[in-house]
Amino acid sequence: MEDGRDHAREQGSAVAWVESPLQMLCAVEAHHAGLLGPRTRLVPRARLRPLAVTGRELDHLDLPPGLELTAPEPDVPRPRRGATWAVGDAFSGKVQARWLTAFPGRTVIVDDGLATIRLLELLTAPAGTPLLRARGRSGRLRTLLGVAAGFRLRAAARAGRLSIFTALPVPEELARAVRDRGAELVTHDFAWLRSQPLRGPRPAERTVVLGTSLVRNGLIHRDHYFTWLAGLGSAGPVAYFPHRREDPDDLVRVGEQPGITVYDGGMPAEMTLRGLAAEQRVLSLPSTAVTSLRVLLSARGVAVETVDVPDEWWTTEAAPSLRSHLSMFAHHDTGVTG
Known part of the structure; x- marks a missing residue:
């Protein structure tokens, strides 16, 4: 550094x-x-x-x-x-x-x-x-x-x-x-x-999902995304931390998925989630927050995993150059089955 x-x-x-x-x-x-x-x-x-x-x-x-x-x-x-x-x-x-x-x-x-x-x-x-x-x-x-x-x-x-x-x-x-x-x-x-002390309780759920702006921006298909979330929620409790630009109607739909709890958003994920415990994991579509959370959580033993977005999720608005940019955050990928 x-x-x-x-x-x-x-x-x-x-x-x-x-x-x-x-x-x-x-x-x-x-x-x-x-x-x-x-x-x-x-x-x-x-x-x-x-x-x-x-x-x-x-x-x-x-x-x-x-x-x-x-x-x-x-x-x-x-x-x-x-x-x-x-x-x-x-x-x-x-x-x-x-x-x-x-x-x-x-x-x-x-x-x-x-x-x-x-x-x-x-x-x-x-x-x-x-x-x-x-x-x-x-x-x-x-x-x-x-x-x-x-x-x-x-x-x-x-x-x-x-x-x-x-x-x-x-x-x-x-x-x-x-x-x-x-x-x-x-x-x-x-x-x-x-260097700052941790504040407030961490989410109780083992799996934490970071919200994404890719749906609202028209870059991935909404139905594919919600099908994936529903599968995660059916497998176990999920804490969902919204992206600041997510559509409010989409967040209502996220909260209706079985097993998913939507937490109040606003602060950067780097501030909100830096106190996670080793038994927890973070899942995220390609995002800049993945890089910083890995820095902040590696010493705590928390896995921060980037979801590998299947080709059929992308819309025609997702230009190859954009997908190439997002790929730089896709180290240690995980499949969409969660």
Whole structure:
């Protein structure tokens, strides 16, 4: 693991703008690692319940010195000239527009799930390649903003002012290409979270299933997914922890499956499930949470297994490139029979 100790020289304050629980947790880890400097103002986006839930949990933990969790704000804060700016969603139009009007001294990108890998690929693409989401349909003006943001971010990399802070398994060739661009790629293993005391009871069920956004995003067939869940529930009690973007109607249907209990969602799985016991196991469709949970739970002897998604589950919306990306989280696969 690399750390951020070389950045202890950074002066002034940093601002971190987060729009998801994972981004919030990874911004805390980036500050703990020293990547953001001595003082960081952590600003969550307003009116997002999962961020409020995660923030309340952070209030019960021992935050790293110099980190201030502020009240939520509706708009992207403007970093002071020369300060460090941390964000998670590099494909946000509001974030990209801010890149063009602000002049931070340093930009730090923290994990935002699979989108982080796409960002690294686009960062190493030819000049003029726009920073756009993989599945988005963008008009001319949005594409132009993505092109301009790409120029700004690549320029920051060449100047040694761009860092990417991630716990994801970045392929070696891609990591080398990112560093060749001048960007700093800093890996971490949730050192701060691992140092925190466990809070609250763990689920009683032996099998824990992580929810997925693949159904709502139209990437896998809903009926195949529910048939699999029904089989798991009929084999024994299952604790189901929803993904923050799951359809509420789908969650009602999950809870109706025999043997399955749906737990309240909101916080990152890394925070919720880090206290599991050795006799328990975690099942998940391909997900970035698989990597971090293996880091957090390996010492506790908990098996974290990625479900091998059969070909017939995928819809025509699941492009080969997306399935290839997801395959990097499919080590130690398990069959769908559970």
